[in-house]
Amino acid sequence: xxxxxxxxxxxxxxxxxxxxxxxxxxxxxxxxxxxxxxxxxxxxxxxxxxxxxxxxxxxxxxxxxxxxxxxxxxxxxxxxxxxxxxxxxxxxxxxxxxxxxxxxxxxxxxxxxxxxxxxxxxxxxxxxxxxxxxxxxxxxxxxxxxxxxxxxxxxxxxxxxxxxxxxxxxxxxxxxxxxxxxxxxxxxxxxxxxxxxxxxxxxxxxxxxxxxxxxxxxxxxxxxxxxxxxxxxxxxxxxxxxxxxxxxxxxxxxxxxxxxxxxxxxxxxxxxxxxxxxxxxxxxxxxxxxxxxxxxxxxxxxxxxxxxxxxxxxxxxxxxxxxxxxxxxxxxxxxxxxxxxxxxxxxxxxxxxxxxxxxxxxxxxxxxxxxxxxxxxxxxxxxxxxxxxxxxxxxxxxxxxxxxxxxxxxxxxxxxxxxxxxx
Numbered sequence: 001x002x003x004x005x006x007x008x009x010x011x012x013x014x015x016x017x018x019x020x021x022x023x024x025x026x027x028x029x030x031x032x033x034x035x036x037x038x039x040x041x042x043x044x045x046x047x048x049x050x051x052x053x054x055x056x057x058x059x060x061x062x063x064x065x066x067x068x069x070x071x072x073x074x075x076x077x078x079x080x081x082x083x084x085x086x087x088x089x090x091x092x093x094x095x096x097x098x099x100x101x102x103x104x105x106x107x108x109x110x111x112x113x114x115x116x117x118x119x120x121x122x123x124x125x126x127x128x129x130x131x132x133x134x135x136x137x138x139x140x141x142x143x144x145x146x147x148x149x150x151x152x153x154x155x156x157x158x159x160x161x162x163x164x165x166x167x168x169x170x171x172x173x174x175x176x177x178x179x180x181x182x183x184x185x186x187x188x189x190x191x192x193x194x195x196x197x198x199x200x201x202x203x204x205x206x207x208x209x210x211x212x213x214x215x216x217x218x219x220x221x222x223x224x225x226x227x228x229x230x231x232x233x234x235x236x237x238x239x240x241x242x243x244x245x246x247x248x249x250x251x252x253x254x255x256x257x258x259x260x261x262x263x264x265x266x267x268x269x270x271x272x273x274x275x276x277x278x279x280x281x282x283x284x285x286x287x288x289x290x291x292x293x294x295x296x297x298x299x300x301x302x303x304x305x306x307x308x309x310x311x312x313x314x315x316x317x318x319x320x321x322x323x324x325x326x327x328x329x330x331x332x333x334x335x336x337x338x339x340x341x342x343x344x345x346x347x348x349x350x351x352x353x354x355x356x357x358x359x360x361x362x363x364x365x366x367x368x369x370x371x372x373x374x375x376x377x378x379x380x381x382x383x384x385x386x387x388x389x390x391x392x393x394x395x396x397x398x399x400x401x402x403x404x405x406x407x408x409x410x411x412x413x414x415x416x417x418x419x420x421x422x423x
Contacts, residue, residue: 146158
């Protein structure tokens, strides 16, 4: 059996003597790290939603919100591969400190400008780009830093918990932002994020460097930059999971555009409804995070099934005839979102070796979030042209189709490997 095949089986199938899901929580550094991940994720997604809502207020156009979403995530596609090499070359803790400082400055600047009442949509667009570039560097660093925090013994549950808590923060952030915006306006949401950034900086500083397990830095040069591409290319099943995440990002993860449009045009409950929709989605996300932490390892079939159910739940939500049923379905959407994202990210990280994990995650995250950016444009255009419900039906259906196609390709590849082994 080849080393690649052994690694694949060890990564995506439950090994013997697997540590319990709560074992990493016994380490002080990891507890601080997990709190930092949640706080930072809540803050940055508060910033993103506040930017989206401010654009909608300034322009009245869902398509303009789609542009804002695209500008926040398209930098991932450009900066992502280079950021992965930076993460593998330089101390991740320092990278995270620098990125959080930049995010704090952006939040403070937007809070002051929005409070003055003179902010323009172009200023928000510029902030979206700056946040996108910074996040393209910070997110791979945070994802890979978990390896140095816990070491090899508790790596699998630590990665699973990290992904679950990070994605939970991504769902809770818009919910908190919706409440803050409804009560005090967008400027208050930006100010709240600046406070959270300061908390994150203090948490990073509180992590004890002497208790970390640093990995050897990658070498320098063009070959090192291309190594991540080669690594993923030579592992088709890993590549297919990454592609599935990108497709689901494009067709399914369009909450800021879709929920804002439902609040304004379908249920006519404004920012209060927008906050409610994001809150109930976060409740579902909490359930998904808890479920993902307990399942630990779903395997490729489970990942594909979660993706299909994610698309189906969106399609069903679009067809709900009243507000109560729509809100109930948003809980399911939140649950399936977290279940898919956590299981996919965990599988990708565990499949990649520690020496190249930063570059692999810097391919995974740009496809996921870059797909999210393109999906924001698609959702905005569909909403403008065909209506809010039709747009969500189409994107949900495309998500289900993506899961079907990737599932068939994984089955076909597995069958080929089986036949090759027999012959």
